Amino acid sequence: MFLTLQRYFNQFQPLSAPALEAIEAICKPITIQKNKNLQHIGQTCQTIYFLENGIARIYYLKDEIxxxxxxYFENSIIARAxxxxxxxxxxxxxxxLETADLIAIDSQKFFALFDAYPEIERLFRKIIEAAYIDTINRIESLQFNSAEERYKSLLESSPDLINRVPLKYIASFLGITQVSLSRIRAVR
Incomplete structure (x- = not known):
């Protein structure tokens, strides 16, 4: 279980054995069933999750929509930053969106490791930097790309998404209606 998380960390920065042991000591494996909330709207985020398998989404309600x-797919971090x-x-x-196995990391215990292990703080900074860049890319995609271009890009980055995620969630992610998504898919 923890090896998957360690491999994820290594993409950003390898950690020493003591640092890895300190993180592993505060990790807890959990399984969440399909279509269940990992965190509810209105909840305060106190846990950082690593998704070992399955798919999750972050969502909100705007005018009850x-x-x-x-x-978020396998081998990714999920938190409400x-x-x-x-x-x-x-x-x-x-x-x-699919029954998922995750590793839950208590954020307060994780942040407490920063002083004892500066390499963990550096690792976390690099993970947050990558997430920030992804957010900027998402915003720019909504600003500068057409719905067709956003759909094509989504399929290129996540080809099996269509088979694993309901179309209504894909449409809302793209910023279009489900009817518009059906039209785009019909042209392809």
Missing amino acids: DITEGF ESLFTGRPSRKGIQV
Whole structure:
């Protein structure tokens, strides 16, 4: 279990054995069933999750419409950063779209390791930097690309998404209606 997380860390920065042991000591494996919430809207984020298998999405409600902010696949970190860093309840939730195995890391215990292991703090900074770049790319995609271009890019980066995620969530992620998504798919 922890080896998958270690391999993920190595993409950013390898850690020493003592640092890895310290992280492993605060990790807890969990399984969440399909279509269940990992975190509810209004909950304060106090856990960083590593998704070993399955798919999850971050979503919010706007005028009672369910909107998908992002999809998370195997070998990715999921957290509501705005809540994690401010301690305020999040206006977004995390839902598992397939039964998923995750590693839950208590954020307060994780952050407490930063002073003892500066390499862990560096690792976390690199992970957050990568997430920030992904967020900027997402915003720019919505600003500069057509719905067709966003759909094509999504398929290129996640080819099996269509088979694993309901179309209504894909449409909301792309910022279009399900009818518009059907038209785009019909042309392809």
